[in-house]
Amino acid sequence: MTKAIDLTVKNLKITLRDKVYLFFLLAMPIMMMLMVGLAFRGGNITYAVGYVNNDSGPYSEPFIDTLENATGLEDILTMVQYDDTDSLKDAFRQGSIKAGLIIDDGYNRTNANETVTFFVDETDISGSWAITSRVIAVSQFFSGESPKEYFKPLDEPITVEFNMMNFMVVGTLSYAVSTIIFSTASSIAKERDKGTFSRLRTTPMRMVDFLAGGLTSHLVVSLIQTVLVFGVSYMLGFRPMGVTVMDKTLNLLAAFAVAVTLAVACVGLGLLVAVFAKNEDQAVGVSWFMIIPMMFLSGTWFEPTEPTMEKISWAFPTTYANKAIRAILARGAPLASVSNYLVGLAVYAALVFMIGVVIYRKKTM
Amino acid sequence: MNRMFSKFCYRLICCVINPISITSQNLQRVSIMIKYAIEASSLTRRFGDLVAVDHVNFKVKEGGLWGLLGPNGAGKTTTVNLLCCLLAPTDGTAKVGGYDIRKESGEIRKLIGFCPQEPTVYERLTGRENVNLIGKMYKMPKVELKKKTNQLLEKIGLTERADDQVITYSGGMKRRLDLIMAMVHDPPILFLDEPTLGLDPAVRRAVWDFILELRERKKTVIMTTHYMEEADELCDRVAVIDYGKIIAEDSPENLKEKSGRGDIVEMEFSGPADAAIKRLRNLKFIKTVNKVEDRLVVVAEAGVSRLGEIIKTATKAGVKVGRIRHQENTLEDVFIHLTGRRLRE
Numbered sequence: 001m002t003k004a005i006d007l008t009v010k011n012l013k014i015t016l017r018d019k020v021y022l023f024f025l026l027a028m029p030i031m032m033m034l035m036v037g038l039a040f041r042g043g044n045i046t047y048a049v050g051y052v053n054n055d056s057g058p059y060s061e062p063f064i065d066t067l068e069n070a071t072g073l074e075d076i077l078t079m080v081q082y083d084d085t086d087s088l089k090d091a092f093r094q095g096s097i098k099a100g101l102i103i104d105d106g107y108n109r110t111n112a113n114e115t116v117t118f119f120v121d122e123t124d125i126s127g128s129w130a131i132t133s134r135v136i137a138v139s140q141f142f143s144g145e146s147p148k149e150y151f152k153p154l155d156e157p158i159t160v161e162f163n164m165m166n167f168m169v170v171g172t173l174s175y176a177v178s179t180i181i182f183s184t185a186s187s188i189a190k191e192r193d194k195g196t197f198s199r200l201r202t203t204p205m206r207m208v209d210f211l212a213g214g215l216t217s218h219l220v221v222s223l224i225q226t227v228l229v230f231g232v233s234y235m236l237g238f239r240p241m242g243v244t245v246m247d248k249t250l251n252l253l254a255a256f257a258v259a260v261t262l263a264v265a266c267v268g269l270g271l272l273v274a275v276f277a278k279n280e281d282q283a284v285g286v287s288w289f290m291i292i293p294m295m296f297l298s299g300t301w302f303e304p305t306e307p308t309m310e311k312i313s314w315a316f317p318t319t320y321a322n323k324a325i326r327a328i329l330a331r332g333a334p335l336a337s338v339s340n341y342l343v344g345l346a347v348y349a350a351l352v353f354m355i356g357v358v359i360y361r362k363k364t365m
Numbered sequence: 366m367n368r369m370f371s372k373f374c375y376r377l378i379c380c381v382i383n384p385i386s387i388t389s390q391n392l393q394r395v396s397i398m399i400k401y402a403i404e405a406s407s408l409t410r411r412f413g414d415l416v417a418v419d420h421v422n423f424k425v426k427e428g429g430l431w432g433l434l435g436p437n438g439a440g441k442t443t444t445v446n447l448l449c450c451l452l453a454p455t456d457g458t459a460k461v462g463g464y465d466i467r468k469e470s471g472e473i474r475k476l477i478g479f480c481p482q483e484p485t486v487y488e489r490l491t492g493r494e495n496v497n498l499i500g501k502m503y504k505m506p507k508v509e510l511k512k513k514t515n516q517l518l519e520k521i522g523l524t525e526r527a528d529d530q531v532i533t534y535s536g537g538m539k540r541r542l543d544l545i546m547a548m549v550h551d552p553p554i555l556f557l558d559e560p561t562l563g564l565d566p567a568v569r570r571a572v573w574d575f576i577l578e579l580r581e582r583k584k585t586v587i588m589t590t591h592y593m594e595e596a597d598e599l600c601d602r603v604a605v606i607d608y609g610k611i612i613a614e615d616s617p618e619n620l621k622e623k624s625g626r627g628d629i630v631e632m633e634f635s636g637p638a639d640a641a642i643k644r645l646r647n648l649k650f651i652k653t654v655n656k657v658e659d660r661l662v663v664v665a666e667a668g669v670s671r672l673g674e675i676i677k678t679a680t681k682a683g684v685k686v687g688r689i690r691h692q693e694n695t696l697e698d699v700f701i702h703l704t705g706r707r708l709r710e
Contacts, residue, residue, distance in 0.1 A: 013489065202451065204503060
């Protein structure tokens with residue numbers, strides 16, 4: 001155990017003294033959070049949505065009004081009325097509006113999905129996501145029913161607080177922690193390339209000491225990353241969901257626990273990369289080959305919509321972590337309610353780490 | 366009484382050899398170790414089709430300084446890596462300190478110190494931190510580790526730079542630090558893989574002195590080198606290795622004796638070498654003749670005084686003799702005698 005601590009201290013000293021490495025590990029997430037935070041703070045973006053109302057009944061006007069001024073929700077939509085469908089389409093083509101709604105005559109509380117045509121500019125990923133979420137949520141709220149293709153039926157309607165900052169904090173956190181794959185793989189490959197690992201193997205050091213030292217030091221680094229990401233985002237206006245301060249603190253700690261579990265999984269993946277990479281350069285390349293698809297597919301910056309890609313995304317630990325942390329921070333979900341993601345992530349972490357250790361031991365003995 | 370005396374002797378040996386790792390349970394093994402620190406038996410390592418170490422057999426006496434001499438790629442480092450349990454043998458085995466490298470690597474690691482061919486130090490740690498890390502792997506008590514580290518740093522001239530990060534060290538300083546790391550825990554058996562490779566003459570001399578001191582302290586040292594003068598100067602016994610096989614093993618003096626005492630005459634030449642070699646071999650005072658690159662290397666008794674006769678004989682065979690150089694027999698000549706090639710090839 002003391003050897004593992006000595007090796008942890010050694011790893012941390014090496015990491016903290018290498019300024020370039022340190023910049024990459026710590027300053028990059030801060031910079032990203034600053035950029036993302038500054039870009040999305042100062043209230044939500046307002047999107048222009050055009051509509052044509054062909055309905056003469058009593059429900060369509062309140063529906064439009066609710067889209068623009070929903071009680072208890074932030075105003076992210078500006079509703080612009082058009083006289084006919086052609087004018088609406090022209091405005092959409094010109095980019096004056098991000099989405100369009102055509103309400104047919106006969107619209108009422110029960111046939112909302114049959115009488116409303118909705119289209120959105122899908123090239124604006126975050127915009128289309130925000131507009132679609134709002135339209136569906138209001139439609140659901142207004143009609144009093146849950147559109148079955150989108151939501152599970154709930155006893156009480158829930159308020160989903162769409163906040164770009166919350167979304168981006170989770171993305172940045174997930175990115176920061178997943179870079180542990182790269183740092184683990186490259187540091188282990190470097191030890192092998194430079195011969196320091198061989199030298200340690202001629203001493204009575206056990207493999208378990210070496211691996212425990214690697215795991216602990218990388219966990220410490222990822223904890224520092226997580227604290228920094230939360231710290232910077234807090235300064236920029238990020239607040240976790242929760243009614244009381246205690247709720248918010250507990251939610252933050254729960255998100256922390258998920259981030260640590262993700263870090264263990266990422267160390268395991270880094271170990272696997274190090275096993276198969278022949279040298280440090282290969283380890284770096286393979287790590288990014290793993291991290292980049294992870295960022296694109298696991299909902300780090302945006303949710304995958306294509307069903308096959310969505311299925312593939314479950315192969316990445318960040319998918320479980322993103323869903324769990326987002327539920328906790330953006331929707332105030334208690335840890336117990338995201339236990340499926342958490343258990344999935346923990347099993348993933350344990351499996352990957354064990355497989356990494358077994359193969360690494362086999363390859364180096 | 367006998368038992369008490371043998372126990373006393375054992376304790377004494379333990380103190381001298383390795384106060385940290387040897388316990389009373391190992392009495393039997395220690396008695397083996399006193400005889401031979403290392404015994405390799407048909408030790409073999411293959412990498413695919415390449416046989417890097419080919420059924421080698423050798424024994425190294427406890428307290429001896431044993432050199433493995435051979436050109437680059439001969440199998441020296443692979444042999445050391447096998448003995449240090451960094452590689453598993455494909456065939457055969459070896460005992461280090463009485464422990465089998467196949468089955469008892471954990472015990473062997475407690476007994477050995479290892480200085481690899483390339484400097485293997487953590488560049489972002491200070492020199493002192495590097496040494497301390499190795500000491501901690503052997504669970505050395507703090508006070509003892511500090512004392513030993515300071516002693517060794519002082520001895521090898523690194524005290525002033527001990528608290529600087531190794532990234533600021535020169536190649537020679539890193540090499541010296543490597544040596545300290547190999548011996549901070551005072552191991553009874555030391556493996557030094559090309560310990561002076563790439564060092565300038567002054568540092569090389571300092572490292573030689575350090576190694577000679579180890580011999581005085583009765584440490585068993587296994588050293589690989591491709592510097593013939595290094596093996597000649599330092600080693601009690603030298604094994605010559607080529608293409609993974611040990612082709613000769615003896616003291617440097619005996620090796621030179623076997624390859625033919627006498628002067629070495631090297632002649633640059635052009636013309637029919639075979640005819641010249643045949644004629645020269647007929648001369649009684651000539652011991653061996655080899656063609657090495659563009660030279661004829663002749664070992665001859667009183668070769669310098671008989672230089673005229675040697676040149677005359679070669680010329681008669683149709684050879685045109687160019688520049689001539691003569692010297693005393695060295696281990697390089699032993700290698701040439703054994704393989705027909707130079708060590709640096």
